Amino acid sequence: MSAIRDHLNVHAQALQLREQRNGILASNIANAATPGFKARDIDFQSALTQAIDDSQMSTTNSGHIPLGGQGGAQMLYRDPTMTSLDGNTVELAVEQMEFAENTYRYQSSLEFLNSKIRGLHQAMRGE
Template identity: 85%
Template sequence: MSAIRDHLNVHAQALQLREQRNGVLASNIANAATPGFKARDIDFTTALNEAIGNSEMAVTNAGHIPVAGNGGNNMLYRDPTMTSLDGNTVELSVEQMEFAENTLRYQSSLEFLNSKIRGLHQAIRGE
Protein backbone atom coordinates (compact mmCIF):
# COMPACT_ATOMS: atom_id res chain seq x y z
CA MET A 1 0.00 0.00 0.00
CA SER A 2 2.89 2.35 0.76
CA ALA A 3 4.28 1.90 -2.78
CA ILE A 4 0.94 2.94 -4.29
CA ARG A 5 0.77 6.01 -2.05
CA ASP A 6 4.37 6.96 -2.88
CA HIS A 7 3.73 6.53 -6.61
CA LEU A 8 0.59 8.67 -6.55
CA ASN A 9 2.21 11.21 -4.22
CA VAL A 10 4.60 12.36 -6.95
CA HIS A 11 1.69 13.24 -9.21
CA ALA A 12 -0.31 14.84 -6.41
CA GLN A 13 2.69 16.99 -5.44
CA ALA A 14 3.18 17.97 -9.09
CA LEU A 15 -0.45 19.11 -9.32
CA GLN A 16 -0.12 21.22 -6.18
CA LEU A 17 3.09 22.84 -7.41
CA ARG A 18 1.61 23.51 -10.86
CA GLU A 19 -1.38 25.16 -9.19
CA GLN A 20 0.92 27.29 -7.01
CA ARG A 21 3.01 28.24 -10.06
CA ASN A 22 -0.11 29.27 -11.98
CA GLY A 23 -0.96 31.61 -9.11
CA VAL A 24 2.48 33.21 -9.24
CA LEU A 25 2.34 33.58 -13.03
CA ALA A 26 -1.20 35.02 -12.87
CA SER A 27 0.05 37.55 -10.31
CA ASN A 28 2.84 38.54 -12.68
CA ILE A 29 0.34 39.05 -15.52
CA ALA A 30 -2.01 41.04 -13.30
CA ASN A 31 0.85 43.34 -12.27
CA ALA A 32 2.27 43.90 -15.76
CA ALA A 33 1.55 47.63 -15.49
CA THR A 34 2.54 48.08 -11.82
CA PRO A 35 5.66 50.25 -11.54
CA GLY A 36 8.48 48.50 -9.71
CA PHE A 37 6.81 45.08 -9.69
CA LYS A 38 9.31 42.22 -9.94
CA ALA A 39 8.16 39.14 -11.88
CA ARG A 40 8.58 35.89 -9.95
CA ASP A 41 8.45 32.21 -10.76
CA ILE A 42 8.89 28.84 -9.07
CA ASP A 43 11.75 26.48 -9.86
CA PHE A 44 9.38 23.59 -10.49
CA THR A 45 11.99 20.80 -10.75
CA THR A 46 13.69 21.68 -7.47
CA ALA A 47 10.38 22.26 -5.68
CA LEU A 48 9.05 18.88 -6.81
CA ASN A 49 12.24 17.09 -5.82
CA GLU A 50 12.08 18.67 -2.37
CA ALA A 51 8.38 17.85 -2.02
CA ILE A 52 8.97 14.17 -2.72
CA GLY A 53 12.17 14.02 -0.66
CA ASN A 54 14.61 13.84 -3.54
CA SER A 55 16.50 17.12 -3.32
CA GLU A 56 19.81 16.05 -4.84
CA MET A 57 18.81 17.41 -8.26
CA ALA A 58 18.69 21.18 -7.88
CA VAL A 59 18.25 22.81 -11.30
CA THR A 60 17.54 26.48 -11.96
CA ASN A 61 17.44 28.69 -15.01
CA ALA A 62 20.60 30.79 -15.36
CA GLY A 63 18.38 33.87 -15.73
CA HIS A 64 16.83 33.45 -12.28
CA ILE A 65 18.01 34.90 -8.99
CA PRO A 66 17.00 32.85 -5.89
CA VAL A 67 14.94 34.61 -3.23
CA ALA A 68 12.75 33.54 -0.33
CA GLY A 69 8.97 33.58 -0.69
CA ASN A 70 5.90 31.34 -0.71
CA GLY A 71 7.80 28.68 -2.63
CA GLY A 72 10.64 28.73 -0.12
CA ASN A 73 14.02 28.56 -1.80
CA ASN A 74 12.28 27.72 -5.06
CA MET A 75 10.67 31.16 -5.52
CA LEU A 76 12.74 33.15 -7.99
CA TYR A 77 12.79 36.61 -9.51
CA ARG A 78 12.67 36.51 -13.27
CA ASP A 79 15.58 38.21 -15.03
CA PRO A 80 14.01 40.28 -17.85
CA THR A 81 15.43 40.33 -21.37
CA MET A 82 14.39 43.98 -21.77
CA THR A 83 14.56 46.44 -18.90
CA SER A 84 11.63 48.73 -18.17
CA LEU A 85 12.00 52.40 -17.26
CA ASP A 86 9.55 52.03 -14.34
CA GLY A 87 11.42 49.06 -12.81
CA ASN A 88 8.73 46.52 -13.69
CA THR A 89 10.29 43.22 -14.83
CA VAL A 90 7.10 41.59 -16.18
CA GLU A 91 7.33 40.71 -19.85
CA LEU A 92 3.72 39.96 -20.71
CA SER A 93 4.46 37.64 -23.65
CA VAL A 94 6.86 35.56 -21.52
CA GLU A 95 4.39 35.31 -18.65
CA GLN A 96 1.51 34.35 -20.93
CA MET A 97 3.61 31.66 -22.60
CA GLU A 98 4.77 30.26 -19.22
CA PHE A 99 1.18 30.34 -17.92
CA ALA A 100 -0.15 28.49 -20.99
CA GLU A 101 2.61 25.86 -20.81
CA ASN A 102 2.13 25.35 -17.07
CA THR A 103 -1.65 25.01 -17.53
CA LEU A 104 -1.13 22.39 -20.23
CA ARG A 105 1.28 20.47 -17.99
CA TYR A 106 -1.21 20.72 -15.11
CA GLN A 107 -3.95 19.22 -17.30
CA SER A 108 -1.60 16.47 -18.49
CA SER A 109 -0.60 15.61 -14.92
CA LEU A 110 -4.25 15.54 -13.88
CA GLU A 111 -5.20 13.22 -16.75
CA PHE A 112 -2.25 10.94 -15.98
CA LEU A 113 -3.15 10.79 -12.28
CA ASN A 114 -6.79 10.07 -13.13
CA SER A 115 -5.78 7.22 -15.45
CA LYS A 116 -3.58 5.72 -12.72
CA ILE A 117 -6.45 5.88 -10.24
CA ARG A 118 -8.86 4.33 -12.76
CA GLY A 119 -6.35 1.53 -13.38
CA LEU A 120 -6.00 0.85 -9.67
CA HIS A 121 -9.77 0.92 -9.27
CA GLN A 122 -10.16 -1.62 -12.09
CA ALA A 123 -7.48 -3.84 -10.56
CA ILE A 124 -9.23 -3.77 -7.20
CA ARG A 125 -12.52 -4.75 -8.83
CA GLY A 126 -10.75 -7.51 -10.80
CA GLU A 127 -11.52 -6.14 -14.26
Protein backbone atom coordinates in the same frame (compact mmCIF):
# COMPACT_ATOMS: atom_id res chain seq x y z
CA MET B 1 -1.51 1.27 1.39
CA SER B 2 1.78 3.17 1.46
CA ALA B 3 2.74 1.55 -1.88
CA ILE B 4 -0.27 3.20 -3.52
CA ARG B 5 0.60 6.54 -1.91
CA ASP B 6 4.21 6.25 -3.05
CA HIS B 7 3.05 5.30 -6.54
CA LEU B 8 0.88 8.42 -6.87
CA ASN B 9 2.99 10.81 -4.78
CA VAL B 10 5.06 12.34 -7.58
CA HIS B 11 1.96 13.18 -9.58
CA ALA B 12 0.16 14.67 -6.60
CA GLN B 13 3.22 16.76 -5.72
CA ALA B 14 3.49 17.94 -9.34
CA LEU B 15 -0.15 19.03 -9.36
CA GLN B 16 0.30 21.05 -6.18
CA LEU B 17 3.42 22.76 -7.51
CA ARG B 18 1.82 23.48 -10.90
CA GLU B 19 -1.16 25.05 -9.10
CA GLN B 20 1.19 27.18 -7.01
CA ARG B 21 3.12 28.21 -10.11
CA ASN B 22 -0.07 29.18 -11.96
CA GLY B 23 -0.93 31.53 -9.10
CA ILE B 24 2.52 33.14 -9.27
CA LEU B 25 2.35 33.54 -13.05
CA ALA B 26 -1.18 34.96 -12.86
CA SER B 27 0.07 37.50 -10.32
CA ASN B 28 2.88 38.48 -12.68
CA ILE B 29 0.40 38.98 -15.53
CA ALA B 30 -1.97 40.98 -13.32
CA ASN B 31 0.88 43.28 -12.30
CA ALA B 32 2.30 43.85 -15.79
CA ALA B 33 1.52 47.57 -15.54
CA THR B 34 2.49 48.05 -11.88
CA PRO B 35 5.56 50.30 -11.57
CA GLY B 36 8.45 48.58 -9.80
CA PHE B 37 6.80 45.13 -9.75
CA LYS B 38 9.33 42.31 -9.97
CA ALA B 39 8.22 39.15 -11.82
CA ARG B 40 8.52 35.98 -9.74
CA ASP B 41 8.58 32.27 -10.53
CA ILE B 42 9.70 28.95 -9.10
CA ASP B 43 12.22 26.42 -10.37
CA PHE B 44 9.64 23.68 -10.90
CA GLN B 45 12.07 20.77 -11.24
CA SER B 46 14.01 21.69 -8.10
CA ALA B 47 10.80 22.28 -6.15
CA LEU B 48 9.38 18.90 -7.24
CA THR B 49 12.58 17.08 -6.30
CA GLN B 50 12.57 18.80 -2.90
CA ALA B 51 8.88 18.03 -2.30
CA ILE B 52 9.38 14.36 -3.14
CA ASP B 53 12.48 14.11 -0.94
CA ASP B 54 10.64 15.77 1.97
CA SER B 55 7.63 13.48 1.63
CA GLN B 56 9.80 10.35 1.58
CA MET B 57 11.47 11.22 4.86
CA SER B 58 9.57 10.03 7.87
CA THR B 59 10.04 10.24 11.60
CA THR B 60 10.96 7.03 13.36
CA ASN B 61 10.51 8.32 16.88
CA SER B 62 7.80 10.48 18.46
CA GLY B 63 10.53 12.92 19.53
CA HIS B 64 11.64 13.58 15.95
CA ILE B 65 10.60 16.80 14.25
CA PRO B 66 8.64 16.26 10.99
CA LEU B 67 9.90 18.01 7.87
CA GLY B 68 6.52 18.59 6.18
CA GLY B 69 4.67 21.88 5.93
CA GLN B 70 7.44 24.08 4.59
CA GLY B 71 4.88 26.08 2.63
CA GLY B 72 5.67 25.26 -0.98
CA ALA B 73 8.45 26.09 -3.36
CA GLN B 74 10.90 28.95 -2.95
CA MET B 75 9.98 31.88 -5.16
CA LEU B 76 12.71 33.44 -7.26
CA TYR B 77 12.85 36.66 -9.25
CA ARG B 78 12.66 36.27 -13.01
CA ASP B 79 15.54 37.80 -14.97
CA PRO B 80 14.02 39.98 -17.71
CA THR B 81 15.59 40.43 -21.12
CA MET B 82 14.67 44.09 -20.93
CA THR B 83 13.55 46.00 -17.83
CA SER B 84 11.00 48.75 -18.39
CA LEU B 85 11.73 52.35 -17.44
CA ASP B 86 9.41 52.14 -14.41
CA GLY B 87 11.37 49.17 -12.98
CA ASN B 88 8.71 46.55 -13.80
CA THR B 89 10.32 43.26 -14.88
CA VAL B 90 7.16 41.56 -16.19
CA GLU B 91 7.44 40.64 -19.87
CA LEU B 92 3.82 39.97 -20.72
CA ALA B 93 4.48 37.66 -23.68
CA VAL B 94 6.88 35.53 -21.61
CA GLU B 95 4.45 35.31 -18.69
CA GLN B 96 1.53 34.39 -20.94
CA MET B 97 3.58 31.68 -22.64
CA GLU B 98 4.78 30.28 -19.29
CA PHE B 99 1.20 30.36 -17.94
CA ALA B 100 -0.17 28.54 -21.00
CA GLU B 101 2.57 25.88 -20.87
CA ASN B 102 2.14 25.37 -17.12
CA THR B 103 -1.63 25.07 -17.52
CA TYR B 104 -1.17 22.48 -20.26
CA ARG B 105 1.25 20.50 -18.09
CA TYR B 106 -1.14 20.75 -15.13
CA GLN B 107 -3.95 19.31 -17.25
CA SER B 108 -1.66 16.55 -18.54
CA SER B 109 -0.58 15.62 -15.00
CA LEU B 110 -4.20 15.60 -13.87
CA GLU B 111 -5.25 13.32 -16.72
CA PHE B 112 -2.30 10.99 -16.04
CA LEU B 113 -3.13 10.84 -12.32
CA ASN B 114 -6.80 10.14 -13.09
CA SER B 115 -5.74 7.35 -15.44
CA LYS B 116 -3.56 5.79 -12.72
CA ILE B 117 -6.44 5.95 -10.23
CA ARG B 118 -8.86 4.39 -12.71
CA GLY B 119 -6.35 1.59 -13.29
CA LEU B 120 -6.03 0.97 -9.56
CA HIS B 121 -9.83 0.88 -9.20
CA GLN B 122 -10.10 -1.64 -12.03
CA ALA B 123 -7.35 -3.78 -10.48
CA MET B 124 -9.12 -3.77 -7.10
CA ARG B 125 -12.39 -4.82 -8.75
CA GLY B 126 -10.59 -7.55 -10.72
CA GLU B 127 -11.40 -6.12 -14.14
